Amino acid sequence: MQVFHRSTNVLSRFTIFGGLFVVAGLVYGLYLVNSSPYVTQQGVAKEQPIQFSHKHHAGELGIDCRYCHTTVEKLAYAGMPATKTCMNCHSQIWTNSEFLEPVRRSWRTDESIEWTKVYDLPQYVYFNHSIHVNKGVGCETCHGRVDLMNVLWQKPTMQMQWCLDCHRQPEKYLRPRQFIFSMDYQPPSDQLDLGRKLKEEYDVHTRVTCSACHR
Amino acid sequence: MSTERASVRRALRARGLLVGVLLLPALLAGCRQDMQDQPKYDADQASSFFPDGRANRPLVPGTVVHGSFHENTAYYEGKENGQPVAVPPVKLTPQLLARGQERFDIYCSPCHDRTGSGNGMIVQRGLRRPPSFHIQRLREAPAGYYFDVITNGFGIMLNYRAQVPVDDRWAIIAYIRALQLSQNATIGDVPADQRAALDQGAAGH
Numbered sequence: 012m013q014v015f016h017r018s019t020n021v022l023s024r025f026t027i028f029g030g031l032f033v034v035a036g037l038v039y040g041l042y043l044v045n046s047s048p049y050v051t052q053q054g055v056a057k058e059q060p061i062q063f064s065h066k067h068h069a070g071e072l073g074i075d076c077r078y079c080h081t082t083v084e085k086l087a088y089a090g091m092p093a094t095k096t097c098m099n100c101h102s103q104i105w106t107n108s109e110f111l112e113p114v115r116r117s118w119r120t121d122e123s124i125e126w127t128k129v130y131d132l133p134q135y136v137y138f139n140h141s142i143h144v145n146k147g148v149g150c151e152t153c154h155g156r157v158d159l160m161n162v163l164w165q166k167p168t169m170q171m172q173w174c175l176d177c178h179r180q181p182e183k184y185l186r187p188r189q190f191i192f193s194m195d196y197q198p199p200s201d202q203l204d205l206g207r208k209l210k211e212e213y214d215v216h217t218r219v220t221c222s223a224c225h226r
Numbered sequence: 227m228s229t230e231r232a233s234v235r236r237a238l239r240a241r242g243l244l245v246g247v248l249l250l251p252a253l254l255a256g257c258r259q260d261m262q263d264q265p266k267y268d269a270d271q272a273s274s275f276f277p278d279g280r281a282n283r284p285l286v287p288g289t290v291v292h293g294s295f296h297e298n299t300a301y302y303e304g305k306e307n308g309q310p311v312a313v314p315p316v317k318l319t320p321q322l323l324a325r326g327q328e329r330f331d332i333y334c335s336p337c338h339d340r341t342g343s344g345n346g347m348i349v350q351r352g353l354r355r356p357p358s359f360h361i362q363r364l365r366e367a368p369a370g371y372y373f374d375v376i377t378n379g380f381g382i383m384l385n386y387r388a389q390v391p392v393d394d395r396w397a398i399i400a401y402i403r404a405l406q407l408s409q410n411a412t413i414g415d416v417p418a419d420q421r422a423a424l425d426q427g428a429a430g431h
Contacts, residue, residue, distance in 0.1 A: 075331070078336070123280055135264070
C-alpha cells in the first residue's frame with residue numbers, strides 16, 4: 012500500500028539533494044557569522060568610562076606608548092597605566108575638567124578605573140608582547156593607527172588565522188627595531204627582501220606548533 | 227498498516243535527528259565560554275572575590291621583598307653616607323647613553339623637551355614650566371640629586387619611581403649630563419680635526 016503518491020518521489024529526491032545544499036549553506040553561514048564583526052568584535056569602538064583619547068595623547072601630544080604601557084617591552088602583558096600616571100599631568104592641568112572627575116575620584120578613593128577591554132583573547136591562548144616587540148613587529152601592525160583613534164577599536168579579527176598568517180611568514184610584516192613604536196612607518200616596496208634580512212638579523216623563527224600559543 | 231506507520235515515524239525521527247545535528251554547532255557555540263573564561267586571573271583583571279575588586283593583590287603590610295635590601299646605597303638611593311653622589315655610580319658607555327636618551331625621550335621630554343630646556347609639549351599646553359637643566363644651579367647639582375628627583379618627585383612634579391627602574395634612572399642622568407655638556411659646549415671642546423665638518427654643517431643650515 013502506498014502512503015505517498017508516486018509523484019512525491021521527485022519531491023523526495025529534490026529534498027535529499029537540496030538538503031546537501033542546505034547543510035553546506037548552513038556551514039558557510041556559520042563560518043560567516045563566526046568571522047563577522049558581531050562575533051569577532053573587529054572594528055567595533057568600545058565605550059570607555061572616561062573619554063580618554065589616544066589621538067590626543069599619543070598623536071597630538073606625542074606621548075610615547077611606553078609612558079603609559081610600561082611593561083610592553085619586558086613582559087607578556089603590555090600594562091595599563093595606573094591612575095597615578097594620569098595624575099602626573101592631570102594633577103596640574105585640566106584640573107577642572109568634568110571629563111577627568113573619574114580620574115580624580117580614583118586618585119582620592121584609591122578605587123580602580125574599570126576600563127573596557129578592547130583586545131581580548133580567550134584564556135586558552137597564550138600571547139606575549141615582549142617577544143613580538145623585540146623581534147621586529149610594530150604596535151601598529153597589530154593595533155592599527157592608534158594615534159588617530161579617539162575611541163579605540165580592534166583592528167584585526169583576533170582569530171587564529173590572523174596569528175598564523177604572520178607566524179607562517181613573518182617576513183611580510185617585520186620592520187627595523189627603531190620603528191616599533193612609530194605609527195606612520197610605511198613598509199618599503201621591497202618588504203619581502205627587508206623582511207628576510209631582518210628575520211636573519213633578529214633570529215626570527217616561524218612558529219606554527221600548537222603549543223606555542225596553546226600551552 | 228502498523229508497519230507503515232512505523233516507517234513514517236522512523237522517517238520523521240530521522241529528520242528530527244538531522245535537524246538536531248544541524249543545530250548542534252549552534253549549541254556547541256554556547257559551550258565555549260568554559261575554556262574562554264577559565265577559573266584563573268589575568269593581570270589587572272577585576273575580581274568579585276576580593277573586597278577591593280582587584281585580582282592584583284597588594285603586599286601584606288610589613289612584607290620585605292626578597293632582595294630588596296641593598297647595601298650599595300650609592301646605586302640604589304643615589305646617596306653615600308647621606309650625601310648625594312656627585313657622579314653616576316655606573317660605567318659610562320655609548321650603550322648607556324643611547325639607553326638614557328631613549329628613556330629620557332619617553333619619560334621626561336613631554337615636559338622638559340628633548341634638549342632639557344623645559345618647554346615640552348605639556349608645558350605648551352599649560353603646565354607650569356620646569357627650570358631648564360642648563361641653568362647654573364642644576365648644572366652644578368650632583369648626580370644623586372637627579373636620582374632623588376626621579377625617585378621621589380620634586381614640587382609639582384610627581385615621582386617616576388614606578389615607571390623608571392633604577393638602572394634606567396642612571397642612564398637618564400648620564401644622558402642629562404651629556405645634554406648639559408652639549409648645550410654649553412664651545413668650539414674648544416670639538417677635536418681640531420672635526421671642526422671643519424662642524425663649520426660645513428652650520429653653513430648647510
